[in-house]
Amino acid sequence: MRSLASRQNPFIKGLMKLKGVHGREKDGRFLVEGVRLVEEALRARVPLEAAVVAEGAAGERGGRLAALLVDLEQAGVNVIEVPTAVFRELAETETPQGVIAVAREGAAGRSTPADLAARPGAGGPPLVVVLDGVQDPGNVGTILRSAAAFGAGGVVVGQGTAALNQPKVLRASMGAAFRMPTAGGREAVAVADAFRQAGLTTVAAIAEGGERLTTINLRRPVAIIVGNEGGGVSQEWLSLVDRKATISMPGPTESLNAAVAASILLYEVVRQRNLT
Secondary structure, three states: OEEOOOOOOHHHHHHHHOOOHHHHHHHOEEEEEOHHHHHHHHHOOOOEEEEEEEOOHHHHHOHHHHHHHHHHHHOOOEEEEEOHHHHHHHOOOOOOOOEEEEEEOOOOOEEOHHHHHOOOEOOEOOEEEEEEOOOOHHHHHHHHHHHHHOOOOEEEEEOOOOOOOOHHHHHHHOOHHHHOOEEEEOOHHHHHHHHHHOOOEEEEEOOOOOEEHHHOOOOOOEEEEEEEOOOEOOHHHHOOOOEEEEOOOOOOOOOOOHHHHHHHHHHHHHHHOOOO
8 A cells, every 4th residue: 555645646636537527538437435335346346446545544444444455455456545634535425434446437347228138137038227318316326226126137328317437326326336237328219129129118107197007017028218307208218118107106296206216117027027
């Protein structure tokens, strides 16, 4: 482990830029903060270039962080200690856990919609989730977490959806963002065509006017399309899907949070496939 004391060090200044969207897009790297997320990234073999640890944090936090630092060094990750004040500038959370890893975007783990359509899902048949302009990072991360929990084979990240390497997405996903196979899906027509060729039924979640969710056969290969928080599933996707599903709500609420709706649809898939 080596130490850096100055915020003006080029390495530290480079990391500061990764806190912004443009910096991450331009550089191809992103920050992974917190003991659990760094553990998950290491376990998922995410390419880690370095890890920054707050001065004295290993001793204060106890065995888990100390063990993680050992694991990082054994994996060939360069571990750098910085003053607490510098670390807090890098951290996104109010109560940082003393470690931030620097990860690089890689081709490994990236798939195409056709790849995901061929992957087994819960109970065997393929199960894919499409994020159609889901903008809230917390919703995106939660949907990734639910997709992993309910056995989805992958997630298609549509146009306008929050980037998966955002800190809030990573935290909300609880590490699922590192494990879940993902694919880009800017062209809805191309994605829908890939699903159709693979024999998937496409089901869009809509607030009202759709079929009762429980009446749709979700035991077969299926792709679930979840829309934007404000506008729902786009008109482009609505013109392409096979079915439109509405979750029954006896209460006065007009619609559900996007992540909640996605989770309910995923659970219904699992229920119909007799996996509960």
